[in-house]
Amino acid sequence: MSQTFAVRYLRLGDDQVSEERLQAETEAGLRQQLTAQGFTVLSVRGTTAPTFSRPRKPQRGRFALFCREVSTLIQAGMTVVEAVDTLSARERLAGQADSLAAQLLGELEQGTALSQALQRLPDAPAVLVAAVRAGERTSDLAQALADYLRFDTLVEQLRRKVVSAAIYPALVTALGVGISLFLLLVVMPNFARMYTNLRGGGASGATSWMIGLAQWVSANQAATLTAVALALLALAWWIWSGFARRHLLTLALQVPWVRVRVEDFQLAMLYQALALMLKGGYPMTEALQVASRSALDARLTVALQQALQRIEQGGAVAQALADARLCDEVGRRLMAAAERNGDFHLAADVVSRLHREHFELFVERLTRIVEPVLLMAVALMVGGIVVMMYLPVFDMATRLR
Incomplete structure (x- = not known):
């Protein structure tokens, strides 16, 4: 079972310590994974999340905005500090004192x-931090931000x-x-x-079972309603x-053809992030x-580490x-x-688009199959x-004749 660890590490080429919460099964496994990615691990501390609290999700929307x-x-001519100061002033007037711009402004004013500054935020996407760093290297921050927005x-x-x-099947099922x-x-x-008062006897087959269940529910109505309410709350x-x-x-990944399509989704994000990094000069x-770090599952993470080791040893990227x-x-x-023409970012963007099209086609076909099947099941x-319910009615009508 995965646990949450508070990790402090140093990334190659950085002069600032990164702090972040990561999920892993064991502390040793997490240390090994970060070391394999080229990070220098300073400390790993287990954290206990509240049992009945919702895990905090990274607020991707506010970073994109x-x-x-x-x-x-x-692009209108402001510097980075002026742009962030402008956003902070606007949000301060709107009563948002703890906004993203306000958190960044103090550090930007100190140089x-x-x-x-983004890297020190606990929920900042790693791809965004890397894109901004690439924009600072090339002195084209606006283009780097535009590339991240496309990702x-x-x-x-x-x-x-x-x-x-998923909305329509959920509504039909509910x-x-x-x-x-x-x-x-x-x-x-x-x-x-x-039925019991009119017929004076029992029914047979499935109808008998349904009537017996209904009588039990009627006799234990309070307990039944409590059980249903608890089930709905759970x-x-x-x-x-x-x-x-x-x-x-996890259940869907047990089905091979579904797992392949889920991997298409993850690979689309992977190659799009790779295109963004390569375009930024990484x-x-x-x-x-x-x-x-773009939400890969365990198999893809291990596979990527194996590929990375081969590339570092001089192997061909494609192979x-x-x-x-x-x-x-x-x-x-x-x-x-x-590898021949050097346009890795263009090739990665095309590969990302191919995986995205495969995943979108899978979702469309699955929707067309699941919707009528659910309607028939309901x-x-x-x-x-x-x-x-109505079979006994026909039975009583026959007896009355």
Whole structure:
């Protein structure tokens, strides 16, 4: 089971210590992973998260908005400090004293670089920090921020597709379960009493089982309603705490063809981050280290470390990525062509687009399959209950004749 650790480490080429909270199964495993990525680990301290509190998520939206506004102000002729001061003044007048701009302004006024100031924020995306650092190297911060915004837009578009595809099935499932609970808790007990009084005997088959269940619910109504309420509260907490997303993702990854498509999503982010780093002037090894922090699962992280080791030993980039199963044959040939002409960032951008298209096609096809299947399942569930309710009515009508 993964734990949360507070880590202090030093990245190669930096003169500032980074502090961050990372997830890992063991402290030794986390130290080994960071060391393999070229970081100097200073301290690792386990933290205990509150059991009933929702894990804090990085607020990606505020960083994207900040980058968009700063880029606009820089293009209008302001310096970085003036742009951040302008945003801080506006937010201070709006009553937002603890805004992102206000947190950065104090350090910028002391001469700290924007990349270092961002790096000290606990939830700053690593790709953003690296992009800003690249912009400071090339003296084109506005372009670096624009490149990061394209990366952020790609990630948000893919996530939005997943959320949009999940909304309709969730509503259909909730509606079906709600109707079934209403029939079982309200309608069936009354129907069971009426049927018993009129017929004076028991039914047979599935109808007998449903009537017996309805009578038990009627006799234990308080306990049943309490159990249903507790189940709904547990379900709400499971979703709100974030465990639902992790558990469902773990379950989905057990299906091979789903795992391949999820890897397409992760590889799209990986190659887009790699294109951003390479365009900013990072060497391939350092770009891969930064890109590896773009939400990869355990298999892809290990595979990327293996590819990185081969590249550091002088191996070809395209072959190392292909042997680690981080790209298909088309991606391998694109990266091999980039090794000849030097346009690695263009090749990485194309590979990212290919994986993104594969994932989007998968989401679209899965949605078209799941929606009618769920509708049929809900219709069968509700319809089965209704049919079992009305079968005794037909039986009583036959006896009255």
